[in-house]
Amino acid sequence: MTNQMSYTTEEIAALLKVSKLTVYDLIKKGDLPSYRVGKQMRVDDADLEAYKNKTKSGIAAVQEDPSAYMESKTIVITGQDISLDILTKHIEKNTKNIRPLRSYVGSLDSLISMYKGDSDIVSTHLLDGDSGEYNLPYIRKLLTGFHYVVVNLVIRSAGLFVPKGNPKQIYTWRDLKREGITIVNREKGSGARVLLDEQLRLQGMDTRLLKGYDCERSNHIAVAGMVALGEADVGVGIEKAANIVSGVEFIPMIQERYDLVMIKSPQNMEWIAQVMNILKSEAFLHELTSVQGYDLSLTGTIMYES
Template sequence: MSSDVSYTTEEIAKMLKISKLTVYDLIKKGELPSYRVGKQMRVDAADFEAYKQRAKGKQAAPLPVPQAVPATDRPHLSAVASGMRPIVVTGQDISLDILVKYMEKSISGIRPLRAYVGSLDSLISMYRGESDIVSTHLLDGDTGEYNLPYIRKLLVGSSYVVVNLLSRNAGLYVQKGNPFGLEAWSDLSRPGLRFMNREKGSGARVLLDEQLRLHGITPQQLTGYELEQTNHIGVAAKVASGEADVGVGIEKAAAIVGQVDFIPLIEERYDLVMLKTAENLPWIQSLLDILRSDGFRKELQAIAGYDLTRTGEILFET
């Protein structure tokens, strides 16, 4: 097998018929060596084959590493040798990619890994021990509170800290000129509107479902409620192309896609949750320092649609 062949985490998940989060868990535990290429994690074919042999109870012979190749040219080997601990960071916002970049530069002994999953799925993955830093923007319609009601229910018995990353506007994507004159959540009850939804477990899907419940609108009243996109940009693009009349998402995606108008209806709080374990405490304070640093804040300020008033503020701690 060629040493040049490598696989993405998605390809590994398909070949083993497991979830991508399970692949991240194998990487996190050090059972599956990996390395980063840009924003993507990759696993060498030889390391994948060795893992399969171990899983079958047949320990593969050690793979020779040419002495002429420096350890720095094989990032997964140097990371394992140096004892770097993988830290799984979940969520889809670009601010998390920037945060991971700062973590890589500023916090020694860790190797951040990105998992692009929705808010509710992120919290569930933390409950299962599959992630270390989760981002969430989940509205509780009865209290008007973001995130904490869900965190308290899912992480019962755990010690954790909730820190604000940023706030941002959420609302409706509509076609240019807003031909249907949509202005409020209640307008979603109008017959004939073609809707584009987000996947279950995403913060935008929870926001929609809570607003439908509060306004007495059933999902069956929304034509296209069952149609899903896996990110805000996907929803905005469907509206921009005319395939849908309306969708729910954040303001930034409308600016990226263009050819679509945005109706702001709520300011949502986008928070980070970290478990306070003996393993995590050494890097949690370093992460707080990054969030509060001028460099990190300036980089986020350059992105339209972010309110950084409370960035780095501890909102709740057990």
């Protein structure tokens, strides 16, 4: 190799046998000097060799504090609830080698991304209408062949958003099929969409007869907002969103379990233990307590372990 050579981030990741995210993290922290050629980041061979030599010289220090030189682990946390943002903040603050990234997708898509290896901590609130059980029937089907742990994050109230005063007198799932009722829906794969579809199935209601069924919004606040603006008579969501959006009342229908799923592979066990400690920590629970609408009686409790 010569000092005139340079490498792309992909080439460095292959040479060091680390992920591209780790390379970007080294560049961001200044450990690996880089420069840009067009849209591409490049690192000179001399700087790469200097970094490798510096790392080698730190072997003795590793024996004193192994975590100081341990490769940073990036974990992807999926879901849309604010409790996940709080968890992410506590992971960043209380761990040395975990780098959490947030992905804002629905429950079913989160489990599919975990199956594909694209997510590390997924949140889910999926109701199985036949058993009345949350999450586990879906997790067992989608994560066949995996070893995993399911931990409760919060319990929260889910139900119907209606305009102030509830002018259409909507109180039950069967009320949705009355003539003149327009709904606003969540996107396919979201927990709220599964809740609605399961209730409609149990009531024997044809979704094709529901006005607005194909009108989808990507989060609870957007659904509540459409109801508040008079663009829909009813939508499905969580109580917290109704407390945020003015002009909306909340009709509670069910207490849903909002759980986390983590894959128990050998390389994951160390950070899973750290996350479990955070879930049970006084600081984390205290911050969750400040958010209205959460039941924390099961927070940090293992609901299932395979």
